[in-house]
Amino acid sequence: MDNHPVGLTIRNVSKTYPNGVEALNNISLDIPPGMYGLLGPNGAGKSTLMRTLATLQEPDEGQLFLGDIDMVNQKDAVRQTLGYLPQEFGVYPKATAESLLDYFAVLKGITSRAARKETTEVLLKQTNLWDKRKQKLGGYSGGMRQRFGVAVALLGNPRLLIVDEPTAGLDPAERVRFLNLLSELGEASVVILSTHIVDDVSELCTNMAIINQGQILLEAQPLSAVAALKGHIWRKLTDKQDLHALKQAHPVISAKLLSGRTLAHVYNPEMPGNGFELVEPNLEDVYFSTMAGHIGNQKREIAR
Known part of the structure; x- marks a missing residue:
């Protein structure tokens, strides 16, 4: 497969749940390769969009493309090149990181034992878990569990990596380690970081959008958005x-x-x-000004 970086195109995507909650209302975004922050409060529609991009649910209307892959109608093609770290994910507490990652590698289609051994070693070293590879996952800290989740998500060199609320509940030191890991991943693929923590976006992302009540309020580059508030x-x-x-x-x-x-x-x-x-303004000021309706809200873009 050609590993040339491709972008993600989202056009007029809407989703209303059976209980009448309108989770997404006519969302359109162009997401280039690199780290992209999706920022908004809990209940804003972030997880709905992430689940839709991860092919776990379909939009009611609209189109999604990863490069030339139609994500609604070519779900298997998307899944072959997708890494997804959901907000909540379970692990087998009695399994070791090495054995469980090997198991997931089999599920991902890496059938050669030698290839799996090499892949698991590379990923466990990349996520700084190699020294803990024989330890049972039940004894992992929250940050170690999150890093193991990234190792699983990275199996198969995905072109699209979706990370949903990854730093919630991490202590400051674990959060820094985790963000450093994510920052290394944004070169060859689209990495979408969905979060309600402004600092996660300001420290990592070159492009971002602010979402609330299922609508995109602002699409911007963080540095440009901050500069525009000066x-x-x-x-x-x-x-x-x-x-x-x-x-x-x-x-x-x-x-x-x-x-x-x-x-x-x-x-x-x-x-x-x-x-x-x-x-001097910062991204938190951009976020709160946008949420209050002082900037954005007309779906205009700031200095892209």
């Missing part, structure tokens, strides 16, 4: 009891506790008034 984000330190009045008077996009007081970020192209300080 001069628009102000902060003010206030007492908690004054936050409501501040929200009544100004478009507050986020507020967090700082040393017992509340630090509010406000979106405004001009100086909001006394007590406000201009701040």
Whole structure:
């Protein structure tokens, strides 16, 4: 198979569940090779889109293409070149990483024992699990389990790797190890990172989209989106009891506790008034400004 990197095209994809929940509403995206962040709150439609791309469910309407593969009508062709790490995945706790990865390699069609041995060794070393290959998976930490999931997802050199909420529940050190691993994978294939954690996207992804209530609110390059907010984000330190009045008077996009007081970020192209300080924006400001409707929302793109 030709391993030349190919992009992913999503056109007018919609999905409504039998209970009436509209999970995806006319989604269109062009996703190039590399790391792509899909950012949104829980329940935004991220997992529905991931499951659709992974051929686990069909859209009600719309088209999906991986290169020239029709993902709706050529599911077997997609599965041959797909790696998928779902939000929740089970392992056999009494199996070792080495034996279970070998088993999955058989399922993936790697029939030669020598080829499987070489493949499992490469993947366990790549995911930094080689020294723990004889350890039973039941004794793995959350981060080790996630890295094992990536090793399984990487079997067969997939052109499309889907990673759904991978860092939720990981401690800071495990999260860093996991993100470093993902960053190495985004060169030869499309890697979609679905998350509600803004820092995951800002640290890893060259392109991103923000999704909420089944709609794409913003499609952008993170650095360009942050640059476009320069001069628009102000902060003010206030007492908690004054936050409501501040929200009544100004478009507050986020507020967090700082040393017992509340630090509010406000979106405004001009100086909001006394007590406000201009701040350098970051991707969190892009996210909250988009969710509040100050940027994006008209499906315009920022400096692509």
